[in-house]
Amino acid sequence: MLPVCISCNFRMWPPSNYCSRCHSKTALENAETSGILIEYTKSFLPGNEGIYGLVDMSGIRLIATFDTSELSKGQRVKMVNCGINSDGTAFYLFEPFLS
């Protein structure tokens, strides 16, 4: 779900109750859950390890988590789960589309 402007249909990301373009109210709508992997790398930070990358879903960008290192820049990826971690941060688990 993503806040979308009730007037101009602009998708607000990060989420907000007002549209940043026309300042009308937003309402939650189902959002696209696939996009393009713009860049990716691997974190070795203790307690915060993992493969991650920047995904662009028609202009909505976020840092996604991946369970695989078999990735390539520009490939299509899809969200398979999202939610809130125990430390309060968000997670967006993505995987590549099967070719």
Place this chain on the structure above:
Amino acid sequence: MRRVAITSCATSSFTKASKNTLLELACDPCVEILRKDNLSTKDIDAVLFSSCATDQYSSSILCEMMGIHPKISHRVDNLCNSGTNAVVSAYALIASGLCDSALVVGAEKSDSQGNKLQWDLTRGSFMFPVHWAAIFAKAHMRAYGTTEEEMAMVSVKNHKNAVKNPVALFRNEVALEEVINSRKIADPIKLLECTSACEGASALLLQAEENFHSLDNPVFIQGIGQHTNSASFANATSDLTSIEATKIAGKRALDMAQIKISDIGIAELHDAFTILEIMAYEDLGFARKGEGGKFVNQQQLAMNPRGGLIGCGHPVGATGIAQVAEIAAQLAGKAGNRQVKQCLHGLVLNLAAAGSSASVIVMGV
């Protein structure tokens, strides 16, 4: 508008931790400025306190501790950009005629709130600054062939500069191999390519031209550029090899100063991670796009002469002020054993939160 000069500066030692409170730290450089310039607290019209700490009413408490009763006093918080933002606000207060002088003070403890950004939902599970910096580095390497050695050389250079800086957190040189072989934090960024959270404080005295109490080598603020593109990483910059806010802020500052980037002889650039200094070379126009990595070894311009954030550490609210203090001291010919050749113009670039905002300040004599 009235001309505004930086007439005094002081920076206390950047350290990992001490028993001092945030505001005790903040008093140190203020006392140094008042004493060395034989100033009265009545000479100060404004006190702006830069910090990401959430301590309540901190600017007023600082004023009371210092015995200053200013016309205007408040705290400025804009993450890593706080210090330069406070300088910009002080400039505006004086240039407009609202105040004749301003003491700009930055201080931070090591456990600052500014080190991890819980509010940015777009960062998912990878919230630390090193995570977005690694994405920038990967993209730059892929697009322009920038190498791990070129990035590591930024750390070698800035550590070398910091050896001469008595207030720097790290005062040891590091070899290229040491940087490259240091622990990987987020590929391709290694431990010795990152700044370090620390505590410290820095202060500047800004005065209107007609109100100088010290006429000894004033350095004028000649250009200011600031730009906020977003707060989130997702919307900070569309091209991951460049920071849009830096380009805009840099152009504004140079236009206001009516000079070109080729007129700048010395600069303090935000190098929280080595790739950021390389991107800054390109975004400000010191180097052509894609050639920032090769520019690291140039010898003509003094880049991060105090050691940058990598050599000095990064007490978030104090950093921007310490950057300005360094360029002011260098242009005034008062940088002691790290004085570089005399320059007419210098520049400071400071960033916050993945370059979602940037400040550029051009100074000159």
